[in-house]
Amino acid sequence: MSPLDTTQSAQQITRILFQGFPGWLEVVFYIVGFSAIGVFLYGCYVQIRKYRRGRPLSIPALGRGAWDMVLAMLTHRTIRRRDTPAGNTHWLIFFGFGLLFLGTSTITLEYDILAPLAGVKFWYGDFYLWFSLVMDIAGVGLIIGLLYMMYRRKWLALPKLDYARPDRSPPDPDYDRSDYRREDWAFLWALVLIALTGFLLEAARLVWLRADPLVWDLRWWSPVGAVIAWLLDGAGVSAQGAGTLRMGLWWFHGLLALALIALIPFTKAKHIFTAMAALAVRDPRPAALLPKADLSAAGIGASAITDFTWKQLLHFDACTKCGRCHEACPANATGFPLSPRDLVLTLRELANDTLSAAALPPREALAAIGTGVNQVRPETLWSCRTCAACVEICPVGIEHVPVIVEMRRALIDMSSMEPTLQKVLQNIQTKGNALGENKRKRPAWTKKLDFQIKDAREEPVDVLWFVGDYASFDPRYQKVSQAFARILHAAGVDFGILYEDEMTAGNDVRRVGEEGLYQHLAEANIETLGGCTFKRIVTTDPHTYNTIRNEYPEFGGRYEIEHASAMIRRMLAEGQIRLKKKLEYRVTYHDPCHLGRLNKGYDPPRESIHMLGAELVEMKRARDNSFCCGAGGGRIWIPDPTDKQKPSENRMREAAQIDGLNVFVVNCPKCMNMFEDARKSTGNEERFQVMELIELVAECMDFDQQRAAAGQAAG
Amino acid sequence: MKILVPVKQVAVLDEDFELRDDGLDADPDFIDHESNEWDDYSYETALQIMEAHSGVEVVPMTVGPEEAEESLRRCLAKGGERAVRVWDDALAGAGPATIAKLIAAVARREGADMVFAGTLSADHSFAMTGICVAAELAWPHVAVVTHLEYEPGAAKATVQRELEGGLVEKLTVDCPAVLTIQLGINQPRYASLRGVKQAKEKPVDELTPADLGVSGEDLAASACFRLRRMFKPAKGQAELIEGTAAEQAARLATIIKELKGAA
Numbered sequence: 001m002s003p004l005d006t007t008q009s010a011q012q013i014t015r016i017l018f019q020g021f022p023g024w025l026e027v028v029f030y031i032v033g034f035s036a037i038g039v040f041l042y043g044c045y046v047q048i049r050k051y052r053r054g055r056p057l058s059i060p061a062l063g064r065g066a067w068d069m070v071l072a073m074l075t076h077r078t079i080r081r082r083d084t085p086a087g088n089t090h091w092l093i094f095f096g097f098g099l100l101f102l103g104t105s106t107i108t109l110e111y112d113i114l115a116p117l118a119g120v121k122f123w124y125g126d127f128y129l130w131f132s133l134v135m136d137i138a139g140v141g142l143i144i145g146l147l148y149m150m151y152r153r154k155w156l157a158l159p160k161l162d163y164a165r166p167d168r169s170p171p172d173p174d175y176d177r178s179d180y181r182r183e184d185w186a187f188l189w190a191l192v193l194i195a196l197t198g199f200l201l202e203a204a205r206l207v208w209l210r211a212d213p214l215v216w217d218l219r220w221w222s223p224v225g226a227v228i229a230w231l232l233d234g235a236g237v238s239a240q241g242a243g244t245l246r247m248g249l250w251w252f253h254g255l256l257a258l259a260l261i262a263l264i265p266f267t268k269a270k271h272i273f274t275a276m277a278a279l280a281v282r283d284p285r286p287a288a289l290l291p292k293a294d295l296s297a298a299g300i301g302a303s304a305i306t307d308f309t310w311k312q313l314l315h316f317d318a319c320t321k322c323g324r325c326h327e328a329c330p331a332n333a334t335g336f337p338l339s340p341r342d343l344v345l346t347l348r349e350l351a352n353d354t355l356s357a358a359a360l361p362p363r364e365a366l367a368a369i370g371t372g373v374n375q376v377r378p379e380t381l382w383s384c385r386t387c388a389a390c391v392e393i394c395p396v397g398i399e400h401v402p403v404i405v406e407m408r409r410a411l412i413d414m415s416s417m418e419p420t421l422q423k424v425l426q427n428i429q430t431k432g433n434a435l436g437e438n439k440r441k442r443p444a445w446t447k448k449l450d451f452q453i454k455d456a457r458e459e460p461v462d463v464l465w466f467v468g469d470y471a472s473f474d475p476r477y478q479k480v481s482q483a484f485a486r487i488l489h490a491a492g493v494d495f496g497i498l499y500e501d502e503m504t505a506g507n508d509v510r511r512v513g514e515e516g517l518y519q520h521l522a523e524a525n526i527e528t529l530g531g532c533t534f535k536r537i538v539t540t541d542p543h544t545y546n547t548i549r550n551e552y553p554e555f556g557g558r559y560e561i562e563h564a565s566a567m568i569r570r571m572l573a574e575g576q577i578r579l580k581k582k583l584e585y586r587v588t589y590h591d592p593c594h595l596g597r598l599n600k601g602y603d604p605p606r607e608s609i610h611m612l613g614a615e616l617v618e619m620k621r622a623r624d625n626s627f628c629c630g631a632g633g634g635r636i637w638i639p640d641p642t643d644k645q646k647p648s649e650n651r652m653r654e655a656a657q658i659d660g661l662n663v664f665v666v667n668c669p670k671c672m673n674m675f676e677d678a679r680k681s682t683g684n685e686e687r688f689q690v691m692e693l694i695e696l697v698a699e700c701m702d703f704d705q706q707r708a709a710a711g712q713a714a715g
Numbered sequence: 716m717k718i719l720v721p722v723k724q725v726a727v728l729d730e731d732f733e734l735r736d737d738g739l740d741a742d743p744d745f746i747d748h749e750s751n752e753w754d755d756y757s758y759e760t761a762l763q764i765m766e767a768h769s770g771v772e773v774v775p776m777t778v779g780p781e782e783a784e785e786s787l788r789r790c791l792a793k794g795g796e797r798a799v800r801v802w803d804d805a806l807a808g809a810g811p812a813t814i815a816k817l818i819a820a821v822a823r824r825e826g827a828d829m830v831f832a833g834t835l836s837a838d839h840s841f842a843m844t845g846i847c848v849a850a851e852l853a854w855p856h857v858a859v860v861t862h863l864e865y866e867p868g869a870a871k872a873t874v875q876r877e878l879e880g881g882l883v884e885k886l887t888v889d890c891p892a893v894l895t896i897q898l899g900i901n902q903p904r905y906a907s908l909r910g911v912k913q914a915k916e917k918p919v920d921e922l923t924p925a926d927l928g929v930s931g932e933d934l935a936a937s938a939c940f941r942l943r944r945m946f947k948p949a950k951g952q953a954e955l956i957e958g959t960a961a962e963q964a965a966r967l968a969t970i971i972k973e974l975k976g977a978a
Contacts, residue, residue, distance in 0.1 A: 295909045295912060295913075296912075296913070300909060412905065412907055413907055413909070413910070415793075415904035415905040415907075417905065419902065422905045425905060426905070429908060430747070430749050431747075438729055438730065438747075439747075440729060514907060514908065515909065516907050516908035516909030516910070516911070516912060517907070517908040519908075520908050
């Protein structure tokens with residue numbers, strides 16, 4: 001449907017730019033406009049120069065990353081996660097702002113480029129009218145989104161938007177980061193004012209040009225402007241008065257918009273670009289596969305801000321302070337001095353302070369680890385469990401774990417660590433295990449079995465079971481290892497172990513930052529495995545699973561590896577494991593970080609539990625939002641202070657809320673170690689048990705009864 | 716200004732072990748080796764002085780076979796630029812006074828201004844090697860040092876020793892001197908494996924006793940004792956005697972008779 005019949009008058013249906021401006025005033029506007037763009041471009045240059053002061057890094061598969069970024073932008077899926085209203089309203093702001101920006105760009109394209117250079121015009125007639133309507137809708141969307149953001153800041157008062165820091169106390173100058181709060185509000189108000197004055201301007205123009213039917217009769221194509229115009233009309237505003245109002249609003253709106261554009265690279269508005277770039281360069285496995293360090297280089301890790309890669313510096317700038325990592329972090333939740341958000345913001349501020357000027361300051365000023373303002377404290381770095389809850393939920397793809405591990409590498413190199421951790425690392429150096437046990441005692445747990453496990457060093461096996469430290473030495477978990485051996489034996493699996501020659505796989509050695517020892521362990525284990533004949537590896541330990549699966553390939557160790565829970569699910573489904581009875585229990589399942597978040601092994605354990613007949617009740621924090629037991633990242637080797645709640649205790653209290661819970665099912669030797677203690681320290685010893693999935697399977701296979709029967713028969 | 720730090724690679728026995736056929740040592744199959752814990756503290760003491768002052772050199776040394784080089788590498792991973800290892804197969808089983816003679820010879824050759832040794836070694840626990848070094852050099856010594864105040868080049872050092880009951884003894888000693896350092900004097904740093912690997916580039920001078928001008932006779936003469944036998948003492952068994960007083964007395968009498976008979 002065409003609103004007008006003749007093409008001649010269609011040309012006149014448009015908005016005359018700079019209508020009523022004296023020539024000199026238009027010139028003034030162009031000077032202001034170009035200055036704003038100049039400041040913007042200079043700001044971009046300063047930011048890019050800042051990132052380029054980081055270490056070089058090449059991004060593989062950038063095309064795929066860019067495509068993922070486009071999808072994330074269009075769907076807003078990363079922003080919707082765990083906060084749907086914020087995601088939806090951000091979507092309104094994003095598309096509202098984006099369309100309005102495109103609209104302005106369209107006008108510029110015609111007025112400043114195509115029309116003067118080629119005489120091409122298109123911004124009139126039907127196109128103009130539809131354009132007006134779309135811009136009005138976009139403006140309404142933008143305002144709704146902004147008002148919600150103001151509402152959630154002011155009235156919802158979400159704890160995750162409180163910038164007060166768990167790693168600082170009130171006298172510290174960077175304790176509450178109130179400047180950030182002010183910046184948030186300034187940004188929101190600036191955008192709201194731009195949008196509102198845009199509508200007012202639109203209305204004032206309508207009233208001003210009331211006499212022109214090509215404007216006034218078509219005013220409902222900009223419905224918001226038309227409604228406001230109706231109000232202005234009703235309030236008795238004259239055409240002349242509206243003209244004056246329009247001139248004032250025009251400049252206010254224009255200058256505010258240009259000021260915002262100029263300030264984008266210097267304010268939180270830069271996330272428009274940095275968040276997109278951060279998503280495009282994100283790594284698919286940031287916490288599962290840590291960067292390999294060159295051991296022959298002069299230094300190791302990141303102790304200065306320039307030791308981070310350009311990508312990490314970019315990531316620091318991408319943070320929108322949304323607080324999802326702050327909320328998800330188990331260290332932060334239990335009062336440890338770490339918030340992933342604050343870590344990122346600290347490093348951002350340090351980079352801004354030291355890398356923005358034309359020349360670099362001396363190396364001392366670049367120190368990223370320390371106790372000063374904008375420095376990360378060692379205790380903050382040691383609080384991390386490398387559970388990747390932060391990485392998982394970050395809507396802009398920031399990779400906190402490698403940042404922390406790089407800084408830990410520097411701490412280890414300076415020998416800045418807890419004495420207990422130092423002792424453990426020394427044990428691993430000399431004995432190959434973290435518990436300080438003699439190498440020869442590694443297979444001692446097998447002595448309780450009434451069959452001999454094959455020695456994979458001596459004879460070929462189908463399945464090589466990489467047992468791991470805690471599964472070999474922890475007395476509680478030895479029972480699980482024995483149960484798993486019985487299950488495999490009963491199922492007729494041809495399996496073997498490495499006996500004394502197995503060394504700790506090194507997952508957590510790498511995550512505490514002892515990269516040299518990690519590489520040694522990986523190489524030594526790969527050499528041992530190289531001397532054995534097997535088809536695939538199985539392990540009950542998600543940490544071992546993670547590093548062999550994701551990190552050993554970089555050292556030449558490429559294997560097919562399965563976590564025990566996946567193998568059990570398969571054997572249950574294929575009938576290889578024969579159950580004598582079903583479970584009547586009500587259970588809940590705790591996802592180990594290294595199996596779940598890091599390797600997406602969420603379903604096999606759950607399916608196994610269902611096949612055993614147990615009733616599975618999920619905790620609120622499950623699957624990708626699972627709450628770390630506190631043992632990851634080498635924290636199992638550093639005792640938690642007694643005056644704080646342990647992450648494992650926090651988790652036990654969550655589980656205890658499930659009515660009639662019989663069993664808290666774990667699937668990792670370190671989780672077992674943590675939760676057996678926490679069950680007692682939280683007073684839940686009488687209420688429910690902590691059991692391994694493997695133990696539930698063994699219970700259904702009724703080994704005890706079999707053994708008793710065998711004993712009777714022998715007697 | 717140079718500080719010589721003699722270190723030792725010590726033997727760690729398995730929980731279950733057997734003795735060598737000659738009965739003079741444990742069977743090597745049941746022995747692991749590691750750096751002596753006390754030497755971590757003496758080396759840290761030297762490194763801290765080196766780092767706090769310019770012109771101080773710290774040289775770790777050991778008297779031991781090729782495997783013992785590992786302990787020197789661990790030292791060099793923490794700091795220091797070169798090390799000295801003295802060995803000759805004839806030195807196998809050498810006692811502390813013999814080892815001390817060689818350490819003293821290295822101290823002279825290096826022109827060392829101080830020698831910091833560990834108080835004792837975890838395997839043999841003689842606690843006399845350091846003191847014998849002082850005797851060889853005719854330097855004063857202080858043993859079991861728990862605190863040290865020393866300015867490089869100063870004529871005297873102030874040291875503290877912890878005595879029984881928490882009593883602390885503070886004394887000054889003329890330098891050069893030999894100090895044997897006790898656990899806990901500091902917090903020894905960690906030798907990262909990367910550091911150990913990089914330390915492989917640092918030179919270790921390999922010397923024989925002959926290179927140091929110590930002859931076989933000198934070594935033989937320095938042995939101040941001879942190892943006769945190593946053995947696991949038979950474990951005594953306690954027995955709880957139960958029953959009435961008469962029964963207990965009867966049982967006791969039997970035991971006494973048995974023991975008399977056995978003697």
